[in-house]
Amino acid sequence: MRMLKAEDVSAAVRDMIIEACRVLPEPVYKAFVEARDSETTDSAREVLDQLIKNADLAKATNMPLCQDTGSAVLFVEMGEDVRVEGGLKQALTAGMVEGYDKGYLRKSMCHPLLRKNTGDNTPAIIHLELVPGDKLKIQFMAKGGGSENMSRCTMLTPAQGWEGIKDFVVRRMAEAGPNPCPPTIVGVGIGGSFDLAPTLAKKALFRPLDVPNPDPEIAAMEKELLEAINNLGIGPMGLGGKTTSLAVKIEMHPCHIASLPLAVNVQCHSARTKEVVL
Amino acid sequence: MATYHLNAPMTDADVAMLKAGDVVYLSGIIYTARDAAHKKLMAALDAGEQLPFDLKGSVIYYVGPTPAPPGKPIGSAGPTTSGRMDTYAPRLHSLGSKASIGKGKRNQAVRDALKEHNGVYFGATGGAGALLAECITASEVIAYEDLGPEAIRKLTVKDFPLLVINDAHGGELYAKPNYPL
Numbered sequence A: 001m002r003m004l005k006a007e008d009v010s011a012a013v014r015d016m017i018i019e020a021c022r023v024l025p026e027p028v029y030k031a032f033v034e035a036r037d038s039e040t041t042d043s044a045r046e047v048l049d050q051l052i053k054n055a056d057l058a059k060a061t062n063m064p065l066c067q068d069t070g071s072a073v074l075f076v077e078m079g080e081d082v083r084v085e086g087g088l089k090q091a092l093t094a095g096m097v098e099g100y101d102k103g104y105l106r107k108s109m110c111h112p113l114l115r116k117n118t119g120d121n122t123p124a125i126i127h128l129e130l131v132p133g134d135k136l137k138i139q140f141m142a143k144g145g146g147s148e149n150m151s152r153c154t155m156l157t158p159a160q161g162w163e164g165i166k167d168f169v170v171r172r173m174a175e176a177g178p179n180p181c182p183p184t185i186v187g188v189g190i191g192g193s194f195d196l197a198p199t200l201a202k203k204a205l206f207r208p209l210d211v212p213n214p215d216p217e218i219a220a221m222e223k224e225l226l227e228a229i230n231n232l233g234i235g236p237m238g239l240g241g242k243t244t245s246l247a248v249k250i251e252m253h254p255c256h257i258a259s260l261p262l263a264v265n266v267q268c269h270s271a272r273t274k275e276v277v278l
Numbered sequence B: 001m002a003t004y005h006l007n008a009p010m011t012d013a014d015v016a017m018l019k020a021g022d023v024v025y026l027s028g029i030i031y032t033a034r035d036a037a038h039k040k041l042m043a044a045l046d047a048g049e050q051l052p053f054d055l056k057g058s059v060i061y062y063v064g065p066t067p068a069p070p071g072k073p074i075g076s077a078g079p080t081t082s083g084r085m086d087t088y089a090p091r092l093h094s095l096g097s098k099a100s101i102g103k104g105k106r107n108q109a110v111r112d113a114l115k116e117h118n119g120v121y122f123g124a125t126g127g128a129g130a131l132l133a134e135c136i137t138a139s140e141v142i143a144y145e146d147l148g149p150e151a152i153r154k155l156t157v158k159d160f161p162l163l164v165i166n167d168a169h170g171g172e173l174y175a176k177p178n179y180p181l
């Protein structure tokens, strides 16, 4: 059994969080530049120019890209032959708290009804999967509330099939309009169960922007949905244009013969994700 | 579509001339408030108490900034989604507030209030918090410190870049999505 020290895990989580909130993944930055060059109206180009400048400035001055530094979402793949001394959850949480403190990041978690802020961004939202091997992979997402609020989940009938899925996703993005800070990235979870579909949708958002689903049929569906969403004409910040979304990411899973669970998890352009393998 | 350099607090004349699509660089004093602060403001109004700032001509910025790093007046400070403040905005406009700054759609009640009370809704670029913070030269918590990022702050801004989304004449800038809703 391989043993990892809690403090090493915490330090890796802390550093990953601070970095993720300041530096966009390279493919996202590239997509801003490509979108700006493809847009034809002044307002769309201006918004994308601002996003490029914002990303440059955040990187150069250590300022968070966006003031909403999110809920701390962690997807953890833990090898069956590795353990964390002192406990995994405690190590992840300690690192998260330190990252949000030392990184001057906003603490956005509160009691759902009393609305009292927990003060240190706890609890992190942790998804744990056991995998073969002795490695610990931790993926972090700073998930903003504005885009999360535009996310939806539904149970379609099997008869509704692909057409039903397409209508639900495109309608959702049309209704969301300017609210989730377009250009967005759209995570779609198809199948599983009532609880699994949204997790699939979120997991899809961790896939690098320029990597389609490895299954060519699903990759084609991603492309079809992206085209349909971009035909909406909502554009950057809702001011009109070709770029409403930068990508659609689909994850699929078998489901019950009676069901077709579907979830849409909307990610804003501030797609702050990072991962570390220990 | 015109470009203006205006001051906050705002005058009725400045608000009245603005049209959806105009670009405004705003300088002066604005106040931050988001969900929790609005709730407290409403409770203060219900109780007949004085508000922590003068509503007359006021510009309210829907933002909860990140903590100020050493040597900076404020952290990252871009707009939050305005729709959540729709239930509060008409009352504030009826009491003299002139403008709000946020991102995303407003409902019919807010659009009506803008017309009735000569108000304006500005959009700032969501997710450009590092860039927008460069236009904030001073920040001071003036109320509800216990709310942390949601406390009310008095901000001094210089040439803060805004777009008129909803004007006082019923104009709206956002693109209508090409889909039967």
Ligand code: SF4
Binding pocket: A066, A067, A068, A069, A143, A144, A145, A146, A147, A179, A180, A181, A268, A269, A270, B078, B079, B080, B126, B127, B128
């Ligand atoms: S939706 Fe995203 S980019 Fe927009 S304010 Fe929220 S976290 Fe920032």
